[in-house]
Amino acid sequence: MKQMLMTLALATTLVAGYASAAEKTAQQQKMTVCNQQASSQSLKGDSRKSFMSNCLKKDSKTTGLTAQQQKMKTCNATAKDKKLAGAERKSFMSGCLKKS
Numbered sequence: 001m002k003q004m005l006m007t008l009a010l011a012t013t014l015v016a017g018y019a020s021a022a023e024k025t026a027q028q029q030k031m032t033v034c035n036q037q038a039s040s041q042s043l044k045g046d047s048r049k050s051f052m053s054n055c056l057k058k059d060s061k062t063t064g065l066t067a068q069q070q071k072m073k074t075c076n077a078t079a080k081d082k083k084l085a086g087a088e089r090k091s092f093m094s095g096c097l098k099k100s
Contacts, residue, residue: 030056041071042099050077071097 024032034055038048051074065073075096079089 027056037067037070041067041074043074046081047074047078047096050074050081071099 034052037055038051041051043051051070054073054077075093078096079092082092084092
């Protein structure tokens with residue numbers, strides 16, 4: 001009987017620990033979603049950094065955008081960060097938007 005109670009207590013502790021570890025905070029959930037979106041767009045380097053920054057901002061409204069709209073937003077933000085203008089910006093945007 002005593003061993004049965006010990007086993008039950010251990011099982012209860014493990015289940016409770018697993019449940020709390022499985023629950024994510026809102027920020028962790030947002031990070032997961034942003035990472036998935038960045039991965040689906042195959043973003044790397046500065047483009048990924050810019051995307052993640054915008055995505056994780058509290059007031060970010062990236063969830064309602066299509067993949068193409070998000071890609072345009074990310075490319076625009078990266079071009080702005082690099083202070084690109086004219087033909088240089090046009091060339092960058094073309095290459096950025098063609099990436100799958």
